[in-house]
């Protein structure tokens with residue numbers, strides 16, 4: 273049984289503060305059309321794809337802030353964004369799209385949705401759990417801020433794995449299974465979504481792969497030089513960017529291997545407003561931790577690979593066969609303690 277899918281990361285280059293959402297959506301549609309020409313069936317767009325990465329700014333104007341968020345219940349019906357979903361449906365391509373969501377109760381979420389072209393609707397939603405940075409801006413006016421804790425609430429959906437229909441021919445369905453048959457690794461593909469900083473937290477990957485996830489997808493906006501937020505000493509800009517890129521790939525490759533799953537990462541990158549640099553490095557990674565395809569630019573770029581989900585089986589059945597090897601009786605601290613508690617001093 274073939275479990276091969278052609279997938280892509282749709283990396284998106286600079287989006288300036290004054291960019292019109294509908295113009296950015298046209299760029300996304302062009303990437304989708306390119307994907308269609310390469311027989312791609314699943315495209316992952318970045319975190320907060322539709323606008324500039326506004327959490328870097330301290331914004332007091334409610335009117336400006338409102339422009340960065342999507343306000344309706346159903347993003348596929350949003351006036352500016354609907355053409356993207358319509359294109360995905362007509363091309364038969366599933367998409368993951370990251371955007372800022374304003375819920376009816378006024379809460380802001382950093383959200384991703386999975387739109388199934390087969391179903392013609394959103395079949396899964398994820399809200400970013402790990403919000404990095406600070407609530408208040410830095411005193412240093414030269415610092416680049418990361419004010420996600422100001423604008424967003426930590427995700428309240430957890431890490432829900434889901435099956436995506438229509439991507440794998442002959443997927444075993446509930447209705448056709450005989451009692452006692454093993455269906456592991458034979459059904460429709462099992463997917464999970466993360467958003468940016470989540471990729472650095474192994475707990476998030478493990479919770480998805482405890483549900484059998486075979487592919488984890490995430491967009492990111494990672495500052496190329498965020499010396500106020502990481503690193504023990506200031507670095508020259510090119511060194512800081514290389515280090516940020518190194519860590520981005522390190523966590524993607526290591527977590528893909530340790531969780532025996534494929535992963536797709538998609539960057540919002542380039543130089544926003546000629547001033548704010550974001551790393552590129554969109555990549556598709558195998559369950560053995562190898563990069564199969566990666567971006568060569570920091571502009572709009574499609575990164576494509578053909579993946580075979582059956583390649584997850586050996587990791588899931590040998591080194592990382594959770595049922596045989598995990599020792600949950602020793603992992604209690606993981607869900608009882610948030611911060612560090614050191615042993616008593618000697």
Ligand code: CDT
Pocket residue numbers: 319404405418467468469470472492493494495498501502
């Ligand atoms: N968007 C986002 O989550 N960015 C963060 C920046 C971290 S700065 C310490 C990231 O983890 O890439």
